[in-house]
Amino acid sequence: MASNGVSGLDMEKKSGGGGGVEDIYGEDSATEDQLVTPRTVSVASGYTLLRDPHHNKGLAFTEKERDAHYLRGLLPPAVLNQDLQEKRLMHNLRQYKVPLQRYMAMMDLQERNERLFYKLLIDNVEELLPVVYTPTVGEACQKYGSIFRRPQGLYISLKEKGKILEVLKNWPERSIQVIVVTDGERILGLGDLGCQGMGIPVGKLSLYTALGGLRPSACLPVTIDVGTNNEQLLKDEFYIGLKQRRATGQEYAELLHEFMCAVKQNYGERVLVQFEDFANHNAFELLAKYSKTHLVFNDDIQGTASVVLAGLIASLKLVGGSLAEHTFLFLGAGEAGTGIAELIALEISKQTKAPLEETRKKIWLVDSKGLIVHSRMESLQHFKKPWAHEHESIRALLDAVKSIKPTVLIGSSGVGKTFTKEVVEAMTSFNEKPLILALSNPTSQSECTAEEAYTWSKGRAIFASGSPFDPVEYNGKLFVPGQANNAYIFPGFGLGLIMSGAIRVHEDMLLAACEYTNQHI
Numbered sequence: 001m002a003s004n005g006v007s008g009l010d011m012e013k014k015s016g017g018g019g020g021v022e023d024i025y026g027e028d029s030a031t032e033d034q035l036v037t038p039r040t041v042s043v044a045s046g047y048t049l050l051r052d053p054h055h056n057k058g059l060a061f062t063e064k065e066r067d068a069h070y071l072r073g074l075l076p077p078a079v080l081n082q083d084l085q086e087k088r089l090m091h092n093l094r095q096y097k098v099p100l101q102r103y104m105a106m107m108d109l110q111e112r113n114e115r116l117f118y119k120l121l122i123d124n125v126e127e128l129l130p131v132v133y134t135p136t137v138g139e140a141c142q143k144y145g146s147i148f149r150r151p152q153g154l155y156i157s158l159k160e161k162g163k164i165l166e167v168l169k170n171w172p173e174r175s176i177q178v179i180v181v182t183d184g185e186r187i188l189g190l191g192d193l194g195c196q197g198m199g200i201p202v203g204k205l206s207l208y209t210a211l212g213g214l215r216p217s218a219c220l221p222v223t224i225d226v227g228t229n230n231e232q233l234l235k236d237e238f239y240i241g242l243k244q245r246r247a248t249g250q251e252y253a254e255l256l257h258e259f260m261c262a263v264k265q266n267y268g269e270r271v272l273v274q275f276e277d278f279a280n281h282n283a284f285e286l287l288a289k290y291s292k293t294h295l296v297f298n299d300d301i302q303g304t305a306s307v308v309l310a311g312l313i314a315s316l317k318l319v320g321g322s323l324a325e326h327t328f329l330f331l332g333a334g335e336a337g338t339g340i341a342e343l344i345a346l347e348i349s350k351q352t353k354a355p356l357e358e359t360r361k362k363i364w365l366v367d368s369k370g371l372i373v374h375s376r377m378e379s380l381q382h383f384k385k386p387w388a389h390e391h392e393s394i395r396a397l398l399d400a401v402k403s404i405k406p407t408v409l410i411g412s413s414g415v416g417k418t419f420t421k422e423v424v425e426a427m428t429s430f431n432e433k434p435l436i437l438a439l440s441n442p443t444s445q446s447e448c449t450a451e452e453a454y455t456w457s458k459g460r461a462i463f464a465s466g467s468p469f470d471p472v473e474y475n476g477k478l479f480v481p482g483q484a485n486n487a488y489i490f491p492g493f494g495l496g497l498i499m500s501g502a503i504r505v506h507e508d509m510l511l512a513a514c515e516y517t518n519q520h521i
């Protein structure tokens, strides 16, 4: 980092305050023989230093630093230490009543004084996670065109085909350890937001630093723009992406392949690529294809699965029985639904030594066409086929609940308000403590609210959701809902992969992460 550092400040390598970790494991060596970028980076000082978010400290520059870095006169005389800066900023943030204003204030801070941004995030995780992450990041993506100020990651569009390696070299950092990439086709439960999905990789990577301890400069947010099928965006004069319908098939595959090859060539084989918020069809295919040649994982399939399994195992302490003794019903048979289902089946199989085909039979999925049953086999997408069990056709979720009588109901469909009063009441009629997980994000897409789950179950439901809900008072008792979001696993999981120098992700690693998380719930 010599060419990029500010002499005396030594921020990049310091652990602690800035949230970075020292490179004691030598994980950067994977990148040692990469090609050198043709640019030179000058050492920032004076006015330029104040405009460099990686090194700017604002009023926290000490008298000594103001002398050493030519800052005299460029700042008002007061020196505010970082604690005071934090106090002032938290006070300011709390004045904003509109969540999106808080989001924009946080993004401004990240672009002005990165160190302070992470200090705020680390010290106030519970308060600020819903701002930089779900649910507010969802709204930010929807309005990204109008709130866009500065690029916070790399945009790789069809225009860059054949030049992706060069594009990677335009990014100012070389030692990249984690890339979070989306193509914007399924942003949370909000659908196709095209290029505006950039908010997701940016938000996810800020958690890699705040919760996982990775250096911000080692994190690269990427949005692949192959167009959008969102008519509203296509008509929007402020839309920031390619104004064309999505490329598919070979054209799509070729761009993604060029990207994956360029990443490995530029950053080495130990760079972690986290796939995020791709639509189902591409998500499964990309994961299957690149898990053989790259260090990749899909957060929506595998991250969500590990967190939910950890949560289920922890909740057995409340509801009793072993995992194998429960019956699971999912609403939603996409990435999260089938990912969680498979990891549950795998864990039961590990615990009971029963074959996977057997353990899958206690797990049922409902998609937009109804219960997934054997008679639908022909028309099912490949990732749904393992869940097509023998049963009569059922169309509605409520009927499926009444017929299957699950002990655990999991929503992962991206469609809000689908766990109706009747559904929750049915769950409560045959379970002492029904386990209800409304996982879809953001809050607007949640299958039901915490209040609904507790009220409709008369305080008997064990409830967790993907986006956070406040505690609920019911019948004079306070119920604190759980949060089952992949944010509880991916920063630690990714850090583990990087520290260990792994070059592939295996299922056992996911189960291990899940066991560890369970012990700490």
Ligand SMILES: O=C([O-])CC(=O)C(=O)O
Binding pocket: 134, 187, 188, 189, 277, 299, 300, 440, 441, 466, 485, 486, 487
């Ligand atoms: O981002 C989140 O809050 C969880 C997630 O991966 C998704 O909903 O796609």
Ligand SMILES: [Mg+2]
Binding pocket: 188, 276, 277, 299, 300
């Ligand atoms: Mg996601």
